[in-house]
Amino acid sequence: MSVTSSQLLSKVKQDIAEVTAEQVQKQLGAGAEIHLVDVRERDEVMDGYISGAALIPRGFLELNIEEDVTMDRSAEIVLYCAGGNRSALAARDLAFMGYENVKSMIGGFKGWKDAGYQFEQGGLLSEDDMQRYARHIILPEVGEGGQQKLLKGRVLLVGAGGLGCPTALYLAAAGVGQIGLVDADVVDKSNLQRQVLFGESDVGRPKVEAARDRLLDLNPGIDVRTHYELLTSHNIYDVMAEYDIIVNGCDNFPTRYLVNDAAVLTGKPVVDGSIFRFEGQATVYVPGEGPCYRCLYPEPPPPGEVPSCAEGGVLGVLPGTVGLMQATEVVKLILGEGKPLIGRVLLYDAMDMKFRELKLRRDSECPVCGDNPTVTELIDYQQFCGLPSQSEAAG
Numbered sequence: 001m002s003v004t005s006s007q008l009l010s011k012v013k014q015d016i017a018e019v020t021a022e023q024v025q026k027q028l029g030a031g032a033e034i035h036l037v038d039v040r041e042r043d044e045v046m047d048g049y050i051s052g053a054a055l056i057p058r059g060f061l062e063l064n065i066e067e068d069v070t071m072d073r074s075a076e077i078v079l080y081c082a083g084g085n086r087s088a089l090a091a092r093d094l095a096f097m098g099y100e101n102v103k104s105m106i107g108g109f110k111g112w113k114d115a116g117y118q119f120e121q122g123g124l125l126s127e128d129d130m131q132r133y134a135r136h137i138i139l140p141e142v143g144e145g146g147q148q149k150l151l152k153g154r155v156l157l158v159g160a161g162g163l164g165c166p167t168a169l170y171l172a173a174a175g176v177g178q179i180g181l182v183d184a185d186v187v188d189k190s191n192l193q194r195q196v197l198f199g200e201s202d203v204g205r206p207k208v209e210a211a212r213d214r215l216l217d218l219n220p221g222i223d224v225r226t227h228y229e230l231l232t233s234h235n236i237y238d239v240m241a242e243y244d245i246i247v248n249g250c251d252n253f254p255t256r257y258l259v260n261d262a263a264v265l266t267g268k269p270v271v272d273g274s275i276f277r278f279e280g281q282a283t284v285y286v287p288g289e290g291p292c293y294r295c296l297y298p299e300p301p302p303p304g305e306v307p308s309c310a311e312g313g314v315l316g317v318l319p320g321t322v323g324l325m326q327a328t329e330v331v332k333l334i335l336g337e338g339k340p341l342i343g344r345v346l347l348y349d350a351m352d353m354k355f356r357e358l359k360l361r362r363d364s365e366c367p368v369c370g371d372n373p374t375v376t377e378l379i380d381y382q383q384f385c386g387l388p389s390q391s392e393a394a395g
Contacts, residue, residue: 009085016091017103021112024078024105028052034076035069037061039090040109044082048119050112055124055144058086062093067140073098080105080112124148129221133175141337147175151222153334156180156243158231158259160207162314163249163273165197166323167330172215172222174331179215180243181208182227194316231255233378236262245333247326248272253300254381260285260293261378264368269333273326278315280322283345283360284329287369290343295363300381318350 027034036053038045045055056064058081069077077099079087087104094102105111113119125133125144129151136142136150153176157164160183171179187195187202187210195207202210208226215224227239240246240262248259251274263270269286272293285292325346332338347356367375 009088012092013088013104016088016095017101018084018088018106019078019103020106021115021117024080024112025115025117032076034078037065037069037077037079038109039079039081039087042124044109046124048109048113048121049124050080050109051118051120053080058090061090062097065094065097065099068143074100076101076103078103078105081108083108083110125151129175132219132221136174142335146335146337149334149336150175150331151177153245153330154178154180154243155245155247155330155334156182156240157247157249158182158255159248159250160195160197160211161185161191161249162194162275162319163323163326164247165195165211166320167247167249167273167327168211168215169197169218170324170327171330172219172224174327175219176222176330176334178223178225178243180225180227180239181211182229182231182239183207184228184230194314194319196320231258233258233380236378237266240266240268244268245330246270247330249323249326251275256293257300257381258378261368261375263287264292265376265378271326271329271333273322275314275318275322277313278318278350280318280348280350281345282322282325282329282341282348284333284341286340286342291360291362292366292369294368294375295366296360298363298367315350318348321348321350 024036028036036050038049038053038055039058039061041057049055054069056068077094079090079102081087081090084104084106087108091102091104107114109119125147129147130137133147136147137144155171155176155178157168157180160168160181164181164183168179168181185207187198187205187207189203192198192200197211197214198207206228208228212224212226215222229235231239236258246259246263246268248256248270250256259270263285264287267287269284271282271284273282274280329340332340343360345358345360347358349356362369364371367373
């Protein structure tokens with residue numbers, strides 16, 4: 001006698017463990033260590049999914065379970081689909097693979113919704129995003145979840161010059177969802193030797209506007225916001241408010257100290273870079289996790305003591321190398337992967353093609369991030385440093 005599909009499914013459900021939506025909700029609410037996996041197809045998941053669930057379509061579950069969920073065969077795994085049937089079959093197959101604590105949620109996502117429990121909508125990658133970021137998604141350290149983090153990233157670039165241009169290009173290409181550009185300068189013909197966002201047709205245009213057009217042409221799916229103004233103690237908090245990470249691409253001391261102090265006082269990380277002639281460097285300042293800029297240089301130098309790039313020159317390709325280092329650090333911070341340059345400065349010598357690393361330590365007597373800070377309000381150093389614009393020295 002032949003066995004019907006319903007009879008087979010009934011037999012499968014007798015052989016596996018099942019849990020109700022209420023039981024799952026209580027476990028999640030109690031902070032239990034369970035791996036929740038949604039085995040529906042992408043078009044189904046677009047209508048909603050349980051927060052924290054790994055999204056692995058049924059046909060890819062056996063291939064991806066170890067990489068995307070866990071290799072621990074004793075870990076508790078709860079699978080759910082639309083109504084509870086596909087997840088039951090999936091639970092059986094994972095049991096065949098040696099997973100000892102796999103359960104199927106009765107009623108699936110429909111049962112979860114009908115019970116009135118919270119779920120999320122949106123946030124999934126579109127088909128266009130899946131194609132655009134395909135080389136990211138196949139990386140285990142990024143994956144679809146990591147790309148979603150990048151698309152939710154909010155990064156402010158201080159300066160759209162030599163460092164800001166390559167940094168912005170690669171952050172836009174990587175899919176960082178919101179990029180802010182702050183610069184009060186216009187494109188000059190002398191910029192074209194190294195500021196790769198601009199062309200002849202941009203000469204005379206505000207840098208932030210020309211940069212925005214180029215970035216949106218590269219990736220129309222991101223949000224590029226422009227701030228055509230100088231940063232001062234009066235506006236920096238307002239400008240920084242909508243961003244999570246600050247990239248310092250300017251080499252003049254008034255803005256460098258201003259950005260550092262504002263970032264420390266608001267608890268925001270700064271990915272810092274600088275260039276001069278044939279050499280560059282990059283580091284990351286994260287309040288509470290390492291030193292800040294003032295730990296190295298408590299006070300600005302006297303006016304004219306340190307020449308700018310406009311005075312000393314800069315190798316045209318140098319900003320590209322340092323800008324890419326900065327972009328890499330931003331991506332790592334957003335993903336929460338790798339070892340950022342916190343407490344380390346990476347030095348680059350283009351002429352000898354050498355990299356060198358120096359360790360940095362937090363200064364307990366730092367006037368901003370020390371144990372007893374003396375700088376608790378922002379200071380405008382323009383009058384002391386005597387340097388003109390925020391992007392001039394950065395290239």
